[in-house]
Amino acid sequence: MRPLDGIRIVDFSRVLAGPMATQILAEFGAEVTKIERPGTGDESRVFEPVFDGGQSAYYSAFNRSKRSVAVDMKTDEGRKLAFEIAAQADVLVENFLPGGMDKLGLGYEALSAVNPGLVYVSNTGFGQTGPYRDRKGYDTIFQALSGIIDLTGHADGPPAKVGVPFADMTSGLWIAISALTGLLGRVSSGKGCHVDLSMMDVQVSLLALPAARHFALGETPGRIGTEHPGRVPSAAYQCAGGAWLFISASDQHWPLLCDVLGLTEMASDARFSKNRDRVRLRDEVTAALSAACATRDRTELAEALRAAGVPAGEVNTVPEILNDPHTRVRGMVDAFDDPDHGTTPGLRTPARFSGYDAHRFEAPPKLGADTRTILSDELGLTPDQIAALYEKGIVA
Missing domain, CATH: 3.40.50.10540 (Crotonobetainyl-coa:carnitine coa-transferase; domain 1)
Incomplete structure (x- = not known):
């Protein structure tokens, strides 16, 4: 039945x-x-x-x-x-x-x-x-x-x-x-x-979320690639060898992310502790994370981030996800x-x-x-x- x-x-x-x-x-x-x-x-x-x-x-x-x-x-x-x-x-x-x-x-x-x-x-x-x-x-x-x-x-x-x-x-x-x-x-x-x-x-x-931004702010939302308009970081970063990894971190994840990436100074800098500030300083945060990810193997970095409790996902090709064990x-x-x-x-x-x-x-x-x-x-x-x-x- x-x-x-x-x-x-x-x-x-x-x-x-x-x-x-x-x-x-x-x-x-x-x-x-x-x-x-x-x-x-x-x-x-x-x-x-x-x-x-x-x-x-x-x-x-x-x-x-x-x-x-x-x-x-x-x-x-x-x-x-x-x-x-x-x-x-x-x-x-x-x-x-x-x-x-x-x-x-x-x-x-x-x-x-x-x-x-x-x-x-x-x-x-x-x-x-x-x-x-x-x-x-x-x-x-x-x-x-x-x-x-x-x-x-x-x-x-x-x-x-x-x-x-x-x-x-x-x-x-x-x-x-x-x-x-x-x-x-x-x-x-x-x-x-x-x-x-x-x-x-x-x-x-x-268009519920872009429309909400237009209703609330009067803005015309535009293209932002893999980034999120209201959260930083939430984007794809290129790792060593050219593979891409998507990282999405809220305030509770931020110090953990910095620790895995070796960004100790940024982790202790109060300017970056809150998402609203990281959104304002998007370019600076993106540059630091991009540089750090570029030196790491994607598989190793993804596993390290997940072990630390930071949301991360490999940007898979279609064959990769179809053959993924999960x-x-x-x-x-x-x-x-x-x-x-x-x-x-x-x-x-x-x-x-x-x-x-x-x-x-x-x-x-x-x-x-x-x-x-x-x-x-x-x-x-x-x-x-x-x-x-x-x-x-x-x-x-």
């Missing part, structure tokens, strides 16, 4: 944010049915890179543990089938432009009329209202418009995007939050709801059996629930792999009716 056993989700979304959210819910037990176009399916099925055998690594990262139905929603019969599948769902996730699902006869008003308990999550770029509602959007566009890119990078360099699809993935988390909140609300209200979730709104909400012991890297590629690695959904079975970690579905079963077992179509749909290309 898993926490979301018995919950049915129909997923009309594509590429990343929506599929990421529904994968999380699927692995916690929900039955997720992915509605895709015959022939091509979700466009991320062909995104590079690909594993041997042709499976997209991108698609595999966000579509595990789901079912796939290939149905042509450009046809009346296809839209009818999609409607009937959605009419049985607890949650629907879609990322069409506003009004797109309505044009297909699959909007919230139409579906809630026959399925009043439906939690319908519309994940659009800019929301259902506002002057930008009809704009198309992409991860990096949201990063740019929201100010995230302007805040990322070093003060003397150009703006930079975040190293992962930040807007997509944070929006994916909010889709999952919204779906679960709607389901919980349904328990007390007895009815579902329509969730208007804008990816742009999600990005703006993540990552491995925690089971974050696992593998599923892909029919084309065989044993295929992937990253697990992180939450662990006591009292339940381990969450699912199954291969992503082949396009249309579950079409016939769902038409028969869930929609009650006869073999002849199903054969006719295949013959006409309505399903695949």
Whole structure:
């Protein structure tokens, strides 16, 4: 048994944010049915890179543990089938432009009329209202418009995007939050709801701390590299050999940090004992710590700092953290059996629930792999009716 056993989700979304959210819910037990176009399916099925055998690594990262139905929603019969599948769902996730699902006869008003308990999550770029509602959007566009890119990078360099699809993935988390909140609300209200979730709104909400500085100080926050605007030291320092180590120290850590680095005079200097003063003297503190770290081996220094109780973390590459012993012991890297590629690695959904079975970690579905079963077992179509749909290309 898993926490979301018995919950049915129909997923009309594509590429990343929506599929990421529904994968999380699927692995916690929900039955997720992915509605895709015959022939091509979700466009991320062909995104590079690909594993041997042709499976997209991108698609595999966000579509595990789901079912796939290939149905042509450009046809009346296809839209009818999609409607009937959605009419049985607890949650629907879609990322069409506003009004797109309505044009297909699959909007919230139409579906809630026959399925009043439906939690319908519309994940659009800019929301259902506002002057930008009809704009198309992409991860990096949201990063740019929201100010995230302007805040990322070093003060003397150009703006930079975040190293992962930040807007997509944070929006994916909010889709999952919204779906679960709607389901919980349904328990007390007895009815579902329509969730208007804008990816742009999600990005703006993540500006909580820079916005707080603007509200409090009237400043325009800028790029500060790895440093923290309100804490010194909290930054990455280069060690001997070129490797980087991140050190973050509050007042209670300051004398311990100085002791490990051999900065005895700075430790006893009252000018540096309080964070507010170190922020004011940021350049002087940074220069002293940079010079001290540059003479030390990163592994030795990191271990010495942690032994002293000073927060420190190596700046790892992706292969380094994937092969880190803690990552491995925690089971974050696992593998599923892909029919084309065989044993295929992937990253697990992180939450662990006591009292339940381990969450699912199954291969992503082949396009249309579950079409016939769902038409028969869930929609009650006869073999002849199903054969006719295949013959006409309505399903695949």
